[in-house]
Structures are given as C-alpha cells and as structure tokens.
Amino acid sequence: MIQQASPSAPAAPGMAADLAASRRREADAALAELGHASTAARRAIVEAMIASGRLETPEQLLHDAREKAPATSLATVYRTLERLDAAGRIKRATLASGAVGYGFCGTGHHEHAICLRCGLLQPIRPCLVxxxxxxxxxxxxxxxxxxxxxxxRCASEAGATSSGSAEAEGTGRPA
Amino acid sequence: MIQQASPSAPAAPGMAADLAASRRREADAALAELGHASTAARRAIVEAMIASGRLETPEQLLHDAREKAPATSLATVYRTLERLDAAGRIKRATLASGAVGYGFCGTGHHEHAICLRCGLLQPIRPCLVxxxxxxxxxxxxxxxxxxxxxxxRCASEAGATSSGSAEAEGTGRPA
DNA sequence: CTGCAAATGCGACTCATTCTCAATACGGAC
DNA sequence: GTCCGTATTGAGAATGAGTCGCATTTGCAG
Known part of the structure; x- marks a missing residue:
C-alpha cells in the first residue's frame, strides 16, 4: 500500500554499489548495536527498511527482505521490528490508507515528517522542542x-493529477 | 489497565452535581455538533470519556457507559469512537502497558500531555508549533x-512507592 | 401519535500480531 | 576448520482488537 521507490534488488553496478554497501554497513551497525546475532533474515529486513526510507507494512518488508533472504517469515519480520523498536530505532505510524507502517530511523532523538501518501520518513534534526x-x-x-x-514528489504528483495515483486516500489527518 | 479517578456513578449531591451537569452539557454539545442523533448509549459513552479525562480502553468505556446505559454494546463504543474521531474529538494513544486508550479532547487544535501511568490527558493550549x-x-x-x-499525582506516587501501583509499567517510551 | 431513517445489540467474522515448537544457523572455543 | 550450546528461525495455530451484517429498537420530524 505504500510506494516502493528504490530498488531493493542486488545493487546495480556503478555508483549504486556504494549506496548498497553503505546500507549494508548501516544495517550491520544497527544489528551489532542491538547485541543480537546478525542473521541473514535480520540483515535483509533491516537493509530493506533502510533502503526504502519509508514506512512500510510488515507484509511489504517481508516481500522486500525475501529478495535477499528468501526463506524469511512474517514472524521474523515482527520479531525484528520488536527488537529494533526496543532499541528506539523504529518509527511506527498509521498512514491515511489505514495501513500501519514501520520505518527505520537513525540514532538519537529527532522529529519526523511523514508523507501520508507514500510513507516517506524524513528525519528532522535537531529536535525542535x-x-x-x-x-x-x-x-x-x-x-x-x-x-x-x-x-x-507526492505533492507535485497530486497537484498534476487531482486524484492521487497511490492507494492511500488523503484525509490529511493521521490516525 | 488505566486508572479511573473520578466516580462515574450518578452525581453525588452538592457541588458535584454542577460538574455532572456540565459534563452532560458538554457531551450533548459534542453530539449535537456531530449532527447525529443523541441516543442514550452515545451520551453515556461521551459523558464517561469527559468524566474520566483520561485515555481509556474501549472495554473500560463500555463498563463506564453501562452505568448509565446498561444495554450498551462494545460495537457501539467503537462506532461512537469512530464518529468522534472523524470529528477530530478523539485522542488515541498506546500507553506504557501496551493498552490502546481513547480520550476525549475539546475542539480546536492543541497539544497533549499524556501520563503513561494513569492515562491522564492534559490539553496544552495554545498550539506550541x-x-x-x-x-x-x-x-x-x-x-x-x-x-x-x-x-x-502519579509522579508523587511513583516517588513514594518505588514500584508503581498502577498496572502500566513504565518504559518511559510511548509506543 | 406515527412513520421512517438512523442507531443499536448481538454474534459472526477479519486480519494484524503473537505464540509454540521442532529444526536450523550463528559464532565462540578449541 | 570443526564442534557445540544457544539464539534464532519458519510454519502454522492461536489470540484478540476491531468490524460487519442484520433484525430490532429508538429518536425525532411532521
């Protein structure tokens, strides 16, 4: 229900490789920080979250993660989310579509701007309050x-086509 | 799971009657504003929310509402919450205990302070942002x-007894 | 007082999330 | 590099909050 912008397939050649590598590093760092084992499923899930930069449903995360770790199960997605959440690395929000999305956020306190249409999770630093x-x-x-x-992006798309192309209808009010 | 401070039994004699009357008035006003019929169940539910001033679970609201409208069903609690929410009169939050609580808020935009222990919903006006x-x-x-x-209140109680008396344990982090 | 649309209660249902448990993978010790 | 104890996993069953359908009841305009 939430758009998926960046490809999560194995990195394309060229400069995209740097991005993929940095994602992998960030994912590893996050897992190491948790003090838990770094398994293929966990890495795939965290990398998928980082790569998307959006709020995604557990189903979507499962789908994305399976591109790298095909055997991953939904239970593991939830378990990984739970652990990341305990470490404060998760942002959870209900989008306009009613879907609940989970997004990865960096360390340290900060605010967020959340696109109700595509789920984009934009950190705002430093804290405004x-x-x-x-x-x-x-x-x-x-x-x-x-x-x-x-x-x-969604603003311009929504402006061009009066009816949004994304599934999320917009009440403009988060749940 | 959330404390219930104010009695929701029929108003005690004396100055408490004024409070009860004002609650009834506020509840009626809120219902009238919605443009929907004012039924016994809805009035009981909204009055219970106003009287408590806290985030309460649907189950608790059902229990409270039944003191005034015994036949009220859980489905009606949810339907009423849905209508109030559509009108922006509802604050929904997950407390430290993991329970989801619904609270009644007044009109107009404002912020909230939420007690993780008892669910107290304290409006902050004007908007700080x-x-x-x-x-x-x-x-x-x-x-x-x-x-x-x-x-x-909870701060002083928690300070006195190191282990809180309320069910909600405190991770200090909202869900 | 009457009639009808709106609202209700009940119980069945959905579906996100959690649990159980046997099988498996991780990673430190050797 | 290999081995072993433990943490982790996948699959499917279980849980439970929240929703839905429908026959009955209620609010309220006329």
Missing part, C-alpha cells in the same frame, strides 16, 4: 513531534 | 506533538 512547557507538575519524560503531509 | 520548519518541499498539512511522562 527544546523545552517542555510548564504543565502544573507534569513530569515530561519524552515527546513526539510528527509532521504529516505530502513529500515534494 | 507555530511554524513548520523548511522541509525541502514537504507540504505539512498537520502535526502532532505529544508529551509523555507522569502527571503530578
């Missing part, structure tokens, strides 16, 4: 600030 | 800023 307001004794331990809307 | 940052062509249509932590 420096000081919590006075809340009558409320002890703030964390905050979440997400911007929802249309990414540059 | 005046201008969206430049996001390379990203068209922001809305944003969500939530503060998570402990309300004044």
């Amino acid at each position: 420096s000081d919590a307001p006075d809340l009558a004794g409320f002890q703030v331990s964390s905050h979440v600030l997400d911007f929802y809307g249309l990414c540059a | 005046s201008d969206a940052p430049d996001l390379a062509g990203f068209q922001v249509s809305s944003h969500v800023l939530d503060f998570y932590g402990l309300c004044a």
Whole structure:
C-alpha cells in the first residue's frame, strides 16, 4: 500500500554499489548495536527498511527482505521490528490508507515528517522542542513531534493529477 | 489497565452535581455538533470519556457507559469512537502497558500531555508549533506533538512507592 | 401519535500480531 | 576448520482488537 521507490534488488553496478554497501554497513551497525546475532533474515529486513526510507507494512518488508533472504517469515519480520523498536530505532505510524507502517530511523532523538501518501520518513534534526512547557507538575519524560503531509514528489504528483495515483486516500489527518 | 479517578456513578449531591451537569452539557454539545442523533448509549459513552479525562480502553468505556446505559454494546463504543474521531474529538494513544486508550479532547487544535501511568490527558493550549520548519518541499498539512511522562499525582506516587501501583509499567517510551 | 431513517445489540467474522515448537544457523572455543 | 550450546528461525495455530451484517429498537420530524 505504500510506494516502493528504490530498488531493493542486488545493487546495480556503478555508483549504486556504494549506496548498497553503505546500507549494508548501516544495517550491520544497527544489528551489532542491538547485541543480537546478525542473521541473514535480520540483515535483509533491516537493509530493506533502510533502503526504502519509508514506512512500510510488515507484509511489504517481508516481500522486500525475501529478495535477499528468501526463506524469511512474517514472524521474523515482527520479531525484528520488536527488537529494533526496543532499541528506539523504529518509527511506527498509521498512514491515511489505514495501513500501519514501520520505518527505520537513525540514532538519537529527532522529529519526523511523514508523507501520508507514500510513507516517506524524513528525519528532522535537531529536535525542535527544546523545552517542555510548564504543565502544573507534569513530569515530561519524552515527546513526539510528527509532521504529516505530502513529500515534494507526492505533492507535485497530486497537484498534476487531482486524484492521487497511490492507494492511500488523503484525509490529511493521521490516525 | 488505566486508572479511573473520578466516580462515574450518578452525581453525588452538592457541588458535584454542577460538574455532572456540565459534563452532560458538554457531551450533548459534542453530539449535537456531530449532527447525529443523541441516543442514550452515545451520551453515556461521551459523558464517561469527559468524566474520566483520561485515555481509556474501549472495554473500560463500555463498563463506564453501562452505568448509565446498561444495554450498551462494545460495537457501539467503537462506532461512537469512530464518529468522534472523524470529528477530530478523539485522542488515541498506546500507553506504557501496551493498552490502546481513547480520550476525549475539546475542539480546536492543541497539544497533549499524556501520563503513561494513569492515562491522564492534559490539553496544552495554545498550539506550541507555530511554524513548520523548511522541509525541502514537504507540504505539512498537520502535526502532532505529544508529551509523555507522569502527571503530578502519579509522579508523587511513583516517588513514594518505588514500584508503581498502577498496572502500566513504565518504559518511559510511548509506543 | 406515527412513520421512517438512523442507531443499536448481538454474534459472526477479519486480519494484524503473537505464540509454540521442532529444526536450523550463528559464532565462540578449541 | 570443526564442534557445540544457544539464539534464532519458519510454519502454522492461536489470540484478540476491531468490524460487519442484520433484525430490532429508538429518536425525532411532521
């Protein structure tokens, strides 16, 4: 239900190889950081998330991951998401289509801009919320600030064709 | 799984009656605003949400609503939540316990402080995010800023008893 | 008071997510 | 490089929140 922009097939020759290599490195780093074993399935899942840069459904992640690790199962996708989430490396959001998408985010606190049409997950650094307001004794331990809307590409596409081509209809309001 | 602070039994005599009356008025206003019929079940559900001022699970809302409208069913709770949500009067969040809670919020855009322990939903007005940052062509249509932590009461209780008394354990990180 | 559209309750249903468990792969020790 | 204990995996069953269909009831305009 969410668009898939970048190819997740084995890297094409040329400069694309650098990108693929850097993805692989980032995926390995993330897995190593978790302190868990680096298995083919986990690597494939994390690389797929990094490569897409979007919020994707578990089904999509499974599909993408299977290009590199064909035996991967949905249960493993969920288990991997769970571990990444525990490490704070996952952004989860419901898109306009109603689908729940999971996206990979880098380390450290930051905000996100989320395209409701294609699921693009755009990090915003540094954090925009420096000081919590006075809340009558409320002890703030964390905050979440997400911007929802249309990414540059989807905005122009939606402008050209009045009816979006993506499945996600737009209420403009995240769930 | 979420604490219930204020009694939802028929209003006690005295000044509590004013509160109950104002809740009833607010509930009626919200329903009228929706342009839908004001039925006993809907009134009971909305009044329960307003009275609690917290994020509550559909099951809890059903339980609370049944004190005023005993025949209410879970399906009606969900249908009412759906209608309120369509009108932007609902805040939905996953608490630390993993339970999904629904809370009633007033009209107009505002932020929220959410107690991860008891589900308290504290509105923050006015909106703190005046201008969206430049996001390379990203068209922001809305944003969500939530503060998570402990309300004044839960903070002091958690401070007194090192192990919280509420069911919701605290990872300190919202889902 | 009447009639009808809207709303309800019930129970069946869907489907995302989690669990179980035997088989397998990982990675440190040798 | 090989071996072994343990973490991980895949498959399918199980769970449970949320939705749907439909006969019945209710709100409310006339």
